[in-house]
Amino acid sequence: MPFEVNKEVSFQDDFIIINKEYKTKVFSSRCTHLGCKIDKSRNDQLICPCHGSTFDLDGNATKGPAVSPLEEKQFEIDELNEQITVKT
Amino acid sequence: MKKLKNILSNTTYGQITLSSLAICIISGVLLAIPFDIGNPFLSISSLMVLNPAASFIRNIHFWSAQFFLIFSLIHIWDHFNKSKEIKIKKAVWLRLSLGVVIIFLAMLTGFLLKGDADSKQAWRILDSLLSSMPLFGNILSLSLLGDEGSLQLVYIHHIATITIFITVISFEHSRKIWPKASTFIIVILTTSLISFLFTAPLHDGINATVKGPWYFVGFQEILHWLSNPEWSLVIIGVFVILIFIIPYGRKNTSFLSKRTLLIFSLFYILLTLSGMFFRGENWKWIWPWEKDYSYSVLHSFKTQKINVSQEFNEVQISISNIVNGGKESCMVCHDDVSGFTASHSPQAIGCFSCHGGNPFDGNKEGAHKNMILIPGNYEDADRSCGTANCHPDITERKNSNLMNNISGMISVDRYVFNEQHSPDLLTDIEELGNSAADEHLKNMCVRCHLGNPKTESGPVSEKSRGGGCLACHINYNEFSATAWHTRKSDINDTTYLNFHPSISMKVSNQHCFGCHSRSGRISTNFEGWHETTLSADEMPNNKDYRLVEDSRVFRHMEEDVHHRLEINCIDCHNSYELMGDGNLYAHQENQTTISCEDCHFEGKPNLVKAVNIDNESAIIASMRFGNITNKIFLATADRNIPLINTYFKNDTAYFLTKNQGKKFILSKPGETCTKGNAHDNVSCSACHSSWAPSCIGCHNEYDDSEPGYNMQKNIEKTGSWVEYIGEFNAHAPALGIRDNNGKQEVIPVVPGMVLTIDIGSFDKQLHDSLIFHRLFAPASPHTTSSKGRNCKSCHFNPITLGYGDGEFIIKEGKLKFESKYQNNPHDGLPEDAWIPFMGKPNNKYATRSNLYPFSIEQQKNILRIGACLNCHNDDSEIMQNSLVDYDKVLAEISNKCLVLFKN
Numbered sequence: 007m008p009f010e011v012n013k014e015v016s017f018q019d020d021f022i023i024i025n026k027e028y029k030t031k032v033f034s035s036r037c038t039h040l041g042c043k044i045d046k047s048r049n050d051q052l053i054c055p056c057h058g059s060t061f062d063l064d065g066n067a068t069k070g071p072a073v074s075p076l077e078e079k080q081f082e083i084d085e086l087n088e089q090i091t092v093k094t
Numbered sequence: 095m096k097k098l099k100n101i102l103s104n105t106t107y108g109q110i111t112l113s114s115l116a117i118c119i120i121s122g123v124l125l126a127i128p129f130d131i132g133n134p135f136l137s138i139s140s141l142m143v144l145n146p147a148a149s150f151i152r153n154i155h156f157w158s159a160q161f162f163l164i165f166s167l168i169h170i171w172d173h174f175n176k177s178k179e180i181k182i183k184k185a186v187w188l189r190l191s192l193g194v195v196i197i198f199l200a201m202l203t204g205f206l207l208k209g210d211a212d213s214k215q216a217w218r219i220l221d222s223l224l225s226s227m228p229l230f231g232n233i234l235s236l237s238l239l240g241d242e243g244s245l246q247l248v249y250i251h252h253i254a255t256i257t258i259f260i261t262v263i264s265f266e267h268s269r270k271i272w273p274k275a276s277t278f279i280i281v282i283l284t285t286s287l288i289s290f291l292f293t294a295p296l297h298d299g300i301n302a303t304v305k306g307p308w309y310f311v312g313f314q315e316i317l318h319w320l321s322n323p324e325w326s327l328v329i330i331g332v333f334v335i336l337i338f339i340i341p342y343g344r345k346n347t348s349f350l351s352k353r354t355l356l357i358f359s360l361f362y363i364l365l366t367l368s369g370m371f372f373r374g375e376n377w378k379w380i381w382p383w384e385k386d387y388s389y390s391v392l393h394s395f396k397t398q399k400i401n402v403s404q405e406f407n408e409v410q411i412s413i414s415n416i417v418n419g420g421k422e423s424c425m426v427c428h429d430d431v432s433g434f435t436a437s438h439s440p441q442a443i444g445c446f447s448c449h450g451g452n453p454f455d456g457n458k459e460g461a462h463k464n465m466i467l468i469p470g471n472y473e474d475a476d477r478s479c480g481t482a483n484c485h486p487d488i489t490e491r492k493n494s495n496l497m498n499n500i501s502g503m504i505s506v507d508r509y510v511f512n513e514q515h516s517p518d519l520l521t522d523i524e525e526l527g528n529s530a531a532d533e534h535l536k537n538m539c540v541r542c543h544l545g546n547p548k549t550e551s552g553p554v555s556e557k558s559r560g561g562g563c564l565a566c567h568i569n570y571n572e573f574s575a576t577a578w579h580t581r582k583s584d585i586n587d588t589t590y591l592n593f594h595p596s597i598s599m600k601v602s603n604q605h606c607f608g609c610h611s612r613s614g615r616i617s618t619n620f621e622g623w624h625e626t627t628l629s630a631d632e633m634p635n636n637k638d639y640r641l642v643e644d645s646r647v648f649r650h651m652e653e654d655v656h657h658r659l660e661i662n663c664i665d666c667h668n669s670y671e672l673m674g675d676g677n678l679y680a681h682q683e684n685q686t687t688i689s690c691e692d693c694h695f696e697g698k699p700n701l702v703k704a705v706n707i708d709n710e711s712a713i714i715a716s717m718r719f720g721n722i723t724n725k726i727f728l729a730t731a732d733r734n735i736p737l738i739n740t741y742f743k744n745d746t747a748y749f750l751t752k753n754q755g756k757k758f759i760l761s762k763p764g765e766t767c768t769k770g771n772a773h774d775n776v777s778c779s780a781c782h783s784s785w786a787p788s789c790i791g792c793h794n795e796y797d798d799s800e801p802g803y804n805m806q807k808n809i810e811k812t813g814s815w816v817e818y819i820g821e822f823n824a825h826a827p828a829l830g831i832r833d834n835n836g837k838q839e840v841i842p843v844v845p846g847m848v849l850t851i852d853i854g855s856f857d858k859q860l861h862d863s864l865i866f867h868r869l870f871a872p873a874s875p876h877t878t879s880s881k882g883r884n885c886k887s888c889h890f891n892p893i894t895l896g897y898g899d900g901e902f903i904i905k906e907g908k909l910k911f912e913s914k915y916q917n918n919p920h921d922g923l924p925e926d927a928w929i930p931f932m933g934k935p936n937n938k939y940a941t942r943s944n945l946y947p948f949s950i951e952q953q954k955n956i957l958r959i960g961a962c963l964n965c966h967n968d969d970s971e972i973m974q975n976s977l978v979d980y981d982k983v984l985a986e987i988s989n990k991c992l993v994l995f996k997n
Binding site (some may be wrong): 010012014028039042050073 | 099209215218219221222223302303306314318319320321323375377379482486487490506676704706707708709711712713797
């Protein structure tokens with residue numbers, strides 16, 4: 007997938023890529039409540055459109071009904087080609 | 095009629111259910127012909143737009159399925175309610191009990207097959223629920239749903255597995271395949287009528303609200319409460335058991351079971367109603383009277399009737415663009431429109447994503463219903479510019495943007511009207527009430543906020559105010575402007591339909607002009623125009639005068655050096671200053687990040703690598719200047735915002751204009767600015783502002799009979815504040831001290847509010863009460879000259895020190911001041927003064943709590959040097975040395991020198 011190093015939060019396929027304080031993290035975009043795809047963020051909170059659960063940029067649930075954090079994924083970044091590969 | 099009555103009285107719920115099932119199956123077979131499981135959303139949107147017959151069949155399939163579900167449940171209730179003994183074999187009754195769940199599954203798989211935004215999330219929820227079942231959950235989910243992204247297995251189950259099961263148990267139960275002919279006819283006629291009038295729903299892909307089907311919304315409400323939603327499956331299990339035990343339990347058990355089912359059903363109906371009518375985006379509770387209710391909650395109810403008059407043909411729709419995975423009917427009529435930028439063309443984003451309406455209605459009237467003619471106003475920015483696919487991170491900042499909430503303007507005005515103790519309180523235009531100050535704001539000021547909607551199409555002009563996102567981003571090229579003008583003069587002209595303004599980053603000074611030629615007049619100052627009090631009739635007919643569209647007359651003055659170099663407003667002011675950064679600020683100087691020193695730096699500049707800048711700046715930089723990899727930008731000292739139209743290379747800083755790409759090498763500050771530490775606290779604009787507007791002598795009173803305007807609601811009214819102007823002068827500005835958290839800076843100041851307010855004219859109970867204020871305001875005049883003011887202009891200029899215009903006289907070693915203006919009777923100071931000569935100001939003296947005039951000691955220090963300048967030139971050795979060590983120079987002066995304020 008394309009990797010945009012400047013973008014703090016990007017939603018690509020089934021993943022959420024977070025670039026914060028010069029560190030990158032990748033999370034599954036599936037909400038831990040019922041698996042809905044999280045596709046938006048607001049004020050540094052990732053928001054599930056189905057039931058309003060929110061997660062911070064470290065993947066921790068900040069508002070229910072979800073309680074579990076988002077699943078973190080392993081990844082590799084190819085800086086030269088600006089690509090990121092997520093290990094599933 | 096009697097016959098019809100007979101037929102209806104002999105019709106049973108079971109017969110209606112059976113009829114609905116038959117219609118559903120038949121219509122399903124027909125629907126399979128145009129339906130493409132590989133692209134479900136595309137095929138459904140295409141048939142809705144293109145094929146009225148196929149759309150009608152789809153509606154019949156949908157409505158017959160809903161009736162099948164509803165009448166199945168009514169049929170069950172009817173049987174339980176009649177308290178008849180149910181004599182069915184256990185195995186058959188078990189299959190019937192399970193059948194209730196299977197019916198819901200049939201409905202749900204049909205819902206999934208739409209392939210729209212609702213369906214995709216519903217698939218994930220179902221997958222998650224099934225997978226959560228212990229032992230065989232994953233297998234069950236895989237067997238029923240298949241892999242995400244493919245609906246093939248769901249399709250097979252819907253048209254085969256589940257349908258066959260339902261058909262078998264229906265036959266097993268009713269012993270009939272075909273319903274009664276009379277019932278069937280009534281049901282098909284009713285279904286057809288409803289199908290003609292109400293199209294089956296399809297999510298438009300833009301609205302952020304996603305919900306399950308109506309019969310599952312109550313369940314969704316339950317899921318919303320449960321942090322462990324897998325427990326909801328227990329409810330389904332209990333439901334089936336309760337149905338099953340009714341015929342076989344003891345009388346009490348049976349009764350209890352029926353009662354429980356009844357109560358649960360009633361409760362579920364309530365939950366369904368709450369989910370359907372009160373839940374919006376992110377499942378947030380929204381009351382009907384809230385602003386977003388219709389868009390967020392009721393969007394799934396929007397429907398249209400079948401369009402029998404085809405307005406375009408199959409070829410047109412087949413070649414029209416696919417937008418957001420589906421077809422839009424807009425594109426077929428409006429595919430020949432030009433004027434767009436590539437990023438905002440219909441080919442890229444369609445028409446619906448900005449304009450709303452109904453993208454699935456092939457009829458012009460239906461397609462245009464609820465359309466937003468001018469999207470981008472703040473009232474609807476969230477559903478046009480700010481949808482999840484577009485710019486939500488920008489529109490979410492709009493309420494904090496000072497150009498929208500105009501907190502500073504409101505706070506200062508209330509402070510001036512003595513309605514609040516501080517000019518720095520945070521507020522919002524939405525909080526305006528009916529006080530004297532708020533009425534004054536509504537009558538005179540608040541048209542200039544971005545929330546003020548653009549209600550008419552047309553290019554941005556000198557009179558433009560507000561307009562949300564469009565205030566900056568709308569542009570008419572020559573063709574679209576010509577077409578618009580033609581339409582204005584000839585109402586029958588239709589060529590304008592072929593042209594559309596562009597939405598772009600080409601923000602010109604003209605976009606800023608409408609509002610910023612008011613108040614501080616920075617737009618006009620920048621161009622070298624000073625407002626006069628002349629009327630249009632009085633304006634001399636020469637190039638030194640200019641009449642703007644609102645009939646104000648301006649006189650030519652020195653233009654800002656940046657304007658002369660064809661540098662525009664946006665070349666300095668970045669996106670976070672103009673669109674907000676999400677933080678609330680009291681005044682414009684707080685929201686502004688740029689300062690002169692960011693570009694005109696001494697020593698090491700503040701730099702940031704392209705790889706480390708924020709995404710918004712990176713996108714803007716890339717769009718404007720191409721590949722920014724490896725670029726190093728200058729950044730503002732305040733908040734470290736990258737200046738994307740600069741770059742640092744080979745020890746040189748370069749500056750590019752954003753619209754034209756003109757390149758400059760950035761120069762260092764002059765030696766006078768940086769020599770020694772004498773001017774360390776003096777801002778660049780204090781010396782380099784060649785002039786600033788200075789307005790004095792204003793009087794304000796309220797006239798009950800004056801035709802007025804409420805600029806907040808944009809309605810005319812009777813009764814208004816009236817402003818009687820005094821004088822508009824233009825000269826080098828006075829200076830004052832701004833304290834930024836302990837760091838003091840000398841800045842230009844102008845008379846902000848030197849005025850009287852007849853408060854008694856508004857509040858009759860106050861009788862003859864008159865407010866007088868002498869308040870100066872911080873200014874950023876935007877009249878920068880490359881050559882700064884000469885030394886005497888600051889050090890021996892009564893205006894600069896805040897005394898007003900006049901003359902210094904040195905007599906017998908003492909300095910006196912003779913004012914040009916008479917003293918104001920309210921406070922005894924000259925009309926244009928800020929402070930008394932060698933004195934302190936009144937209690938209330940500035941429109942900011944952190945702005946001060948020079949203290950007496952500071953006045954003395956300034957004037958002491960000013961006296962030297964009466965004999966010594968600016969560039970003389972003694973004056974240059976005084977920049978480095980003034981005390982040493984003072985200690986070594988000759989006896990001939992005049993030293994003011996020795997003691």
